[in-house]
Amino acid sequence: MRVGSISVGRSGDKGGTLDLTLVALDEQGYHWLESRLTEVEAQAAISRVMPGVLRRYPVPGLRALKFVIEDALPGGVYATLHAGLHWQKAAIWVLLDLELD
Amino acid sequence: MEHRVVACGAGFAGDRTEPAVALAASGLVDAVGLECLAERTLVPGLRARRTDGDAGADPRLERRLRPLLPVARANDCRIISNLGAANPLSAGRQIARLASEIGCSGLRVAAVVGDDVIALAKHIEWQEPIVGEMLGAHAYLGADALRDAVDDGAHVIVTGRVADSALFSAEVLPILDDNLDALAGATTIGHLLECSGQLTGGNFEMPNGDSLTAQDFAELGFPLAHVRSDGSADLALLDGAPGRIDILTCTLQLLYEVHDPSAYITPDAILDLTGIRFEEIGPNRVRVSGARARGRPTRLKVSGFVEQPGFVADIEIGYAGTHALQRGRVAADALRMRLDNLPQKDLRIDLVGVDSTLGSASLPSPNRTPEVRVHVSARCSDAQMAQIVEDEVYSLTLSGPAGGGSVRSERRPSLAVVDGFIDRDLVKTETVWERAS
Numbered sequence: 001m002r003v004g005s006i007s008v009g010r011s012g013d014k015g016g017t018l019d020l021t022l023v024a025l026d027e028q029g030y031h032w033l034e035s036r037l038t039e040v041e042a043q044a045a046i047s048r049v050m051p052g053v054l055r056r057y058p059v060p061g062l063r064a065l066k067f068v069i070e071d072a073l074p075g076g077v078y079a080t081l082h083a084g085l086h087w088q089k090a091a092i093w094v095l096l097d098l099e100l101d
Numbered sequence: 102m103e104h105r106v107v108a109c110g111a112g113f114a115g116d117r118t119e120p121a122v123a124l125a126a127s128g129l130v131d132a133v134g135l136e137c138l139a140e141r142t143l144v145p146g147l148r149a150r151r152t153d154g155d156a157g158a159d160p161r162l163e164r165r166l167r168p169l170l171p172v173a174r175a176n177d178c179r180i181i182s183n184l185g186a187a188n189p190l191s192a193g194r195q196i197a198r199l200a201s202e203i204g205c206s207g208l209r210v211a212a213v214v215g216d217d218v219i220a221l222a223k224h225i226e227w228q229e230p231i232v233g234e235m236l237g238a239h240a241y242l243g244a245d246a247l248r249d250a251v252d253d254g255a256h257v258i259v260t261g262r263v264a265d266s267a268l269f270s271a272e273v274l275p276i277l278d279d280n281l282d283a284l285a286g287a288t289t290i291g292h293l294l295e296c297s298g299q300l301t302g303g304n305f306e307m308p309n310g311d312s313l314t315a316q317d318f319a320e321l322g323f324p325l326a327h328v329r330s331d332g333s334a335d336l337a338l339l340d341g342a343p344g345r346i347d348i349l350t351c352t353l354q355l356l357y358e359v360h361d362p363s364a365y366i367t368p369d370a371i372l373d374l375t376g377i378r379f380e381e382i383g384p385n386r387v388r389v390s391g392a393r394a395r396g397r398p399t400r401l402k403v404s405g406f407v408e409q410p411g412f413v414a415d416i417e418i419g420y421a422g423t424h425a426l427q428r429g430r431v432a433a434d435a436l437r438m439r440l441d442n443l444p445q446k447d448l449r450i451d452l453v454g455v456d457s458t459l460g461s462a463s464l465p466s467p468n469r470t471p472e473v474r475v476h477v478s479a480r481c482s483d484a485q486m487a488q489i490v491e492d493e494v495y496s497l498t499l500s501g502p503a504g505g506g507s508v509r510s511e512r513r514p515s516l517a518v519v520d521g522f523i524d525r526d527l528v529k530t531e532t533v534w535e536r537a538s
Contacts, residue, residue: 005308008349010299012358015520021356023349025308049462059362059375062352068360078140078516081449081478083415083457085513089304090458097464 004096007033011092018052018072020092023064030063036100042067045098049091067095103276107269107290108325111135111165111182112297114142118165120297120323120342125173125180127339130325133173134268135165135182136295138261140518144406146187147237157188162195166257167203170196174205174256181247181258181268187237189214192259193535200257200537208537211250213260215530216242218403218523225403227521233409240401240523243368244288246530247271253532262404264367266291273328285370285394286332289377292367293326293336293354293389300324300336300354301344301385317343333390335382346385355379355389368401368525370394401528403521412512414479414487416494417453419507421472426455428502429473435501436477439493447480474507480515487512 003022006029012019022037024030043054052072058065073080073088080087108130110121114137124130137159150157162184173180185192193212200208218225219238242260244267250258251271258271269291270284277283293300298321306312313321322342328334336351338344355374359365365372373393380388420428433450440448451457453474455466477494481487497505 008305008307008353010304010353010357014358014360015518017360019358019360021353023352023356025349045462049460057362059356061375062356062362062377062379064352064356064362066356066359066362076518078513078518079413079480081413081447081480083417083451083453083476083478087458094459094462097462 001100003033003037003098003100009092009096011089013073013077013088015076016071016073018050018069018088018091020067020095021064022095023062027063030060033065034058037065037095037098041100042095045094046072049094102329102331104327104329105131105273105276106325106327107131107272107294108133109136109269109294109297109323110169111137112295112299113137113139114159114161116297118168122168122172123339123342124323124325125169125176125178128176130178132179132181132272134294135180135184136265136268137161138183138186140404140406140516143186143239143262144236144516147406150187155191157186158192158195159184159186162192163199166196166199170200170205170208171203174208179256179258179272181271183260183263183268185212185259185261187261189259189261190533193533196257196259197535197537205537208256209254210257210259210535211253211255212533212535213246213250213258213530214533215246215528216240216260216262218528221523221527224527225405225521225523227405227519229519231405231407231519233407233517236406236408238403238405238521240403240528241368242401242528242530243267244271244274245369248274249532251275264369265295266367267369269294270369276330277332278330281370281394281397282392283330283332285372285392286334286390287328288367288369289355289372289374289392290326290328290334290389293351294324296354296357297323299357300350301338301346302350305345305350305353313343313345332392333388336387336389338385344385346387347381348379348387351379351387351389364395366398368398371396371398399525400522401525403523405519405521407517407519409515409517411480411482411515412484412487413515414481414490414510414512416491416510417474417476417508418494418497418505419472419474420502420504422504425473426470428504429475431502432475432497432505435497436475436493440479440490443479449478451476
């Protein structure tokens with residue numbers, strides 16, 4: 001199942017840290033996400049695209065998972081070698097487009 | 102229970118100006134906050150201030166306030182903003198002059214200063230070594246810095262670096278219950294409001310691809326909040342304003358850029374957001390409660406702006422027509438060969454429209470790619486080196502795959518933003534008053 005078929009998401013950042021949020025549409029979806037999109041799975045997906053160590057914060061009361069990746073954006077947003085500025089706004093699709101069993 | 106109505110009129114310096122005017126004109130709003138300060142706005146201000154002591158406020162100040170001031174004045178709606186950027190004192194004078202010019206006589210402007218802590222540099226504990234020239238150092242002030250201006254009835258409060266949430270929570274301070282959880286609630290509401298359209302359906306898409314329409318985005322309403330003395334609030338849009346406020350948009354914005362949701366550090370309080378409850382109480386109307394405080398930080402965060410020598414050169418060349426993708430790939434490979442003297446870490450070459458944003462995680466296109474742009478960014482030690490990289494891309498128009506064109510390039514200065522901390526007792530703020538004649 002595609003993560004983005006049962007959740008919505010958003011990317012943010014602070015300095016060199018990337019900050020991702022997923023919110024499941026319902027309780028069942030949250031439990032599926034919480035059990036399948038583990039810290040290890042998320043780290044593996046993120047590591048295909050950027051450096052940094054990922055930490056996951058489950059927020060069951062809000063049906064949300066947060067993923068915080070330190071040093072994912074070395075030197076911060078302005079030091080990026082991506083085209084233009086603020087590519088990280090699209091980084092949530094690394095997780096939304098993940099297919100998990 | 103006593104309440105105040107606060108609204109968001111801007112979530113960044115270049116935000117649309119109409120929503121703030123509509124919110125002020127509604128007559129419902131006690132204060133409209135304009136969040137207008139980011140590194141990209143502060144740094145040019147710091148540079149401008151070096152040569153002209155009166156410069157350094159946001160250059161959009163007049164465009165934003167000319168339509169808003171008279172409407173806000175007529176509706177008894179306070180304006181609270183960080184449009185002062187690198188020079189809040191000058192911003193205060195500019196606003197008073199503008200108000201005089203457009204007939205808002207007697208308008209009282211409070212400029213709140215004290216965020217500029219460069220003079221306290223020796224007390225700042227930097228989190229990494231400073232390499233390059235320090236342009237400025239600014240502490241994130243809390244809502245308490247704006248309290249005097251609120252209590253003394255400022256029509257406009259203008260400042261520099263404060264926590265974004267403080268631009269909204271400051272208005273509520275006089276009615277808040279005397280406990281830290283109420284302050285945590287008001288700060289949370291400020292955090293929900295501070296990104297304008299991100300609470301009302303902007304930057305939001307449902308799993309099935311549903312989002313607002315182009316017409317809605319073009320006229321997207323910004324949010325307002327009825328904040329009660331216990332720090333709970335009802336979030337809403339003005340009647341008839343396009344947008345969407347529901348539990349999903351609120352949850353995404355609540356958790357936006359907070360890192361650890363059980364300990365989001367703001368100057369006013371360390372917020373535990375894990376017990377927040379959202380309740381949809383009507384169309385585009387959501388009740389929020391349950392914020393808790395886990396103490397108040399003893400140190401304030403400081404952003405240091407460090408200018409380093411060199412540039413990032415960012416260049417593109419486009420290909421179109423049959424075999425466009427193939428020609429783009431060949432062009433990218435040729436550039437890799439030409440630029441192989443640059444360290445790998447200082448060079449990025451990719452294809453816009455194919456893999457420039459998410460790299461190998463970008464989804465393959467099921468269709469033939471009608472156009473492609475080869476993108477090169479390189480960290481360059483000086484202008485001459487940037488020119489060489491730019492010229493290599495231009496060279497492809499003559500000595501590369503067929504039909505390369507639509508070249509564009511830009512150079513970005515190399516700017517590092519370094520975090521630091523300072524003991525909050527060392528940071529003294531002051532409120533300086535101006536009055537429109």
